[in-house]
Amino acid sequence: MIKYILNEYEGIDNKNNIIRLEPNFEKVAYQFGDPIKEFIEKNIKPTKGSNYYLINAMGSGEIYGANTRGDYFPRKELIENHKTFETTPAHVFVQHRNKDKSRRLGDVLFSYFNEDTDRVELVQRIDWDRVFKYAPDWVKVLLQTDQPYSSSMGCLIGTSKINTLEGLKEIKDIREGDLVKTHTGAWKKVTRLFSKYFNEGIYTIKVQSLGKEFKVTYEHPFLILPKEKVKNKWNSFIYDSETLEPEWIKTQDLRVGDYACYVFNTDIEEDPEATPEFARLLGWYLSDGYIHLNGKNKNPNNIEIVLGKGEERYIEEIQNLVGEEKTKLKTFDTFYRLYIYDSKLASKLLEYSGRGCKTKKVSQKVMKWSPELQLELLGAFINGDGFLYDNCTHFEIANYELAMQLCEMAARNGITWTIQEIKHTANENSICKTGSESICWQVQFCKKYNKKLASVTDKSGTFEDKNYPDRKFIWKNYIFSPITKIEFDDSWEGMIYNFEVEEDESYVADNVVVHNCTVDYEYCSYCGKKNKLMNQRCDHLNNHMNQFIDGVRVYAVNIKPKFFDNSIVMRGADRIARSIKKVASDPYEDGIFNSEETIMNDNELRGRSYFIIDSKKSNKLDFSPAPETKVAFIREETFDKIASDSFYLSKDFIDSMLESELKDILGVTKLAGAELLPHEYQYIVLKKLGQDEEAERRWNYGVRFKLQDTPTEKIDKLA
Numbered sequence: 001m002i003k004y005i006l007n008e009y010e011g012i013d014n015k016n017n018i019i020r021l022e023p024n025f026e027k028v029a030y031q032f033g034d035p036i037k038e039f040i041e042k043n044i045k046p047t048k049g050s051n052y053y054l055i056n057a058m059g060s061g062e063i064y065g066a067n068t069r070g071d072y073f074p075r076k077e078l079i080e081n082h083k084t085f086e087t088t089p090a091h092v093f094v095q096h097r098n099k100d101k102s103r104r105l106g107d108v109l110f111s112y113f114n115e116d117t118d119r120v121e122l123v124q125r126i127d128w129d130r131v132f133k134y135a136p137d138w139v140k141v142l143l144q145t146d147q148p149y150s151s152s153m154g155c156l157i158g159t160s161k162i163n164t165l166e167g168l169k170e171i172k173d174i175r176e177g178d179l180v181k182t183h184t185g186a187w188k189k190v191t192r193l194f195s196k197y198f199n200e201g202i203y204t205i206k207v208q209s210l211g212k213e214f215k216v217t218y219e220h221p222f223l224i225l226p227k228e229k230v231k232n233k234w235n236s237f238i239y240d241s242e243t244l245e246p247e248w249i250k251t252q253d254l255r256v257g258d259y260a261c262y263v264f265n266t267d268i269e270e271d272p273e274a275t276p277e278f279a280r281l282l283g284w285y286l287s288d289g290y291i292h293l294n295g296k297n298k299n300p301n302n303i304e305i306v307l308g309k310g311e312e313r314y315i316e317e318i319q320n321l322v323g324e325e326k327t328k329l330k331t332f333d334t335f336y337r338l339y340i341y342d343s344k345l346a347s348k349l350l351e352y353s354g355r356g357c358k359t360k361k362v363s364q365k366v367m368k369w370s371p372e373l374q375l376e377l378l379g380a381f382i383n384g385d386g387f388l389y390d391n392c393t394h395f396e397i398a399n400y401e402l403a404m405q406l407c408e409m410a411a412r413n414g415i416t417w418t419i420q421e422i423k424h425t426a427n428e429n430s431i432c433k434t435g436s437e438s439i440c441w442q443v444q445f446c447k448k449y450n451k452k453l454a455s456v457t458d459k460s461g462t463f464e465d466k467n468y469p470d471r472k473f474i475w476k477n478y479i480f481s482p483i484t485k486i487e488f489d490d491s492w493e494g495m496i497y498n499f500e501v502e503e504d505e506s507y508v509a510d511n512v513v514v515h516n517c518t519v520d521y522e523y524c525s526y527c528g529k530k531n532k533l534m535n536q537r538c539d540h541l542n543n544h545m546n547q548f549i550d551g552v553r554v555y556a557v558n559i560k561p562k563f564f565d566n567s568i569v570m571r572g573a574d575r576i577a578r579s580i581k582k583v584a585s586d587p588y589e590d591g592i593f594n595s596e597e598t599i600m601n602d603n604e605l606r607g608r609s610y611f612i613i614d615s616k617k618s619n620k621l622d623f624s625p626a627p628e629t630k631v632a633f634i635r636e637e638t639f640d641k642i643a644s645d646s647f648y649l650s651k652d653f654i655d656s657m658l659e660s661e662l663k664d665i666l667g668v669t670k671l672a673g674a675e676l677l678p679h680e681y682q683y684i685v686l687k688k689l690g691q692d693e694e695a696e697r698r699w700n701y702g703v704r705f706k707l708q709d710t711p712t713e714k715i716d717k718l719a
Helices: 034-043 075-081 128-134 137-144 276-288 312-322 343-353 371-385 400-412 447-453 539-543 636-644 651-657 662-671 678-688 692-701 712-718
Strands: 018-022 025-028 050-059 106-114 119-127 150-153 161-164 167-170 179-181 187-198 202-207 214-216 221-225 231-233 236-238 247-250 259-263 289-293 300-308 327-331 335-340 386-389 392-397 417-425 437-445 473-475 478-489 494-501 506-509 512-515 519-524 556-561 566-569 578-584 610-614 617-622
Touching: 034 050, 034 106, 034 119, 050 106, 075 556, 119 128, 128 137, 167 400, 179 506, 259 512, 276 289, 276 300, 276 312, 276 343, 276 371, 289 343, 300 312, 300 343, 312 327, 312 335, 371 386, 371 392, 371 400, 371 447, 392 400, 392 447, 400 417, 400 437, 437 447, 494 506, 651 678, 662 678, 678 692
Parallel strands: none
Antiparallel strands: 018 025, 025 578, 050 119, 050 578, 106 119, 150 566, 161 167, 161 179, 161 506, 179 187, 187 494, 202 214, 202 478, 221 247, 221 259, 221 512, 231 236, 259 478, 289 300, 300 335, 327 335, 386 392, 392 437, 417 437, 473 478, 506 512, 519 556, 610 617
């Protein structure tokens, strides 16, 4: 079956030829850009159940101006950021209903900036099973009858650990509604999830002191201090604290020696239960403690703390904390078991930190204790699980999440740290085995903090008044540490994940602050004020968008945009945003529409002019009728739904155009990006037929012709 294209851009895009290569498969000639052509030739094949479309997504602001929403995208920003349509990734939705990605109609596969036409062009796939499950009738008709439709635009690997309020989660397990730590240290809600298969290689990044290596795609932004802004001289960091400001820098632009950062929360909330004595007891429990439950009702019964020979001084400390009369000591060859018989205290410890070697973690109450109380907890924990090596205080623990909570407490006390993974060969003395190895996390504190640690633990080294080597430093509520390794593997492929965050498109992944922004920032074309959030907009953008002030049009200039949505809409914001052509399709099968829907011939559709572009006579248009095709009838209630999602042309504005010929009216509205709604089209046609009274009656009462009632012969003659 030969396909035809609608005359959507007569007089503008009529140089773009359509070439019929084989049944059900068409490709676009050179004017659409060689990369588009090459991608289609190599990757797009007629596929059962799917259609592939070439899309005009948007044009540069310099050529096409701002869209109807007042968004202006500079040419430079589109060239640098259009590929986010692929990498975010962008999905195809209807009318920007994009909260639930499972209701997407398809996906964007390829993005290209066409420098000849100054626009972003996309190849996207639409799946028919999704169309008939999720799309309204008007979308089904547009797609099944090959009509052009308006469009509108709207990572890390799965094992990356994300800081959430509930604890660390792998990014693939993040869900909408989760609260994640942002670049300010505050907790914000996840509002949208993204995932896709990615085969463009992966970067491996290592940041000194902040943990294991992690993998990330090329465009993911990090919060970075460029190495030129910081000098490390004689183990002292030299920088201007007043002007120092980290920047968002994409993975592909990172350099070894640049400083990535970890952010810690500085909130403090009073807890009436928190005392220095309880803080130390909690530290002991976290290091070497275990809660025994009642066998019948599983309520907390008693607390057991294990101590080694030579640690008798700690037994006395713990007995003083809880009262010796509540304790019982059992002696073994190489260790002691100290039992504390206080069920209320056991319940309190369980509430504040949980139970189990790998599952203990302190509550948010503890994370908001004062730094002084947290230092007491940390000191007792180091007494239990710490050691001295090379005059530096260390501790080792099998629970990574708890290790990071203790590191955060240290940071709140102005203490930097280094964390690294340690693998021990399993043996009869190993705890928390993983396969044939015990996986532990070792935390080291620099010698320069020995004096501060000595106030809470006797496992602190000696200290002197001098600068000790430390390549990390604290600024505000950040720990900055240098990037030590950047490697790229172009053969890597697999699933990648990302998500949006409410008000603040940032989060902490593998202890490093990263960003996921749709627009890095925008500024007002009139006053130049920059803002990252909608609620920071100036009065001009809030109240005078797309209006003129002192001869200057007001719009928002978007910088570093990230695109995640390319919706099918009835009336798009960008006047050139249209489907250009279907490039591959699934052959039409009878019965694909519901049986109760009316089936008609193409010639019965109102207001449609088909044309064929002959590759040998590229500018000659043939307005012969299209071959017979089955299409669905758009029911009346569908029009109401479309209208509720769109904006109207005013009746006065339409009346002002009626002096022009019908073809000029239709051409102008299409070129302006104002696809006529059914009631607007009906009003114009009736007026041009001389049926003024009928036109006014139907406009005023909202009555519309059913599709089969349209006087097609008169309209065809008029056209």
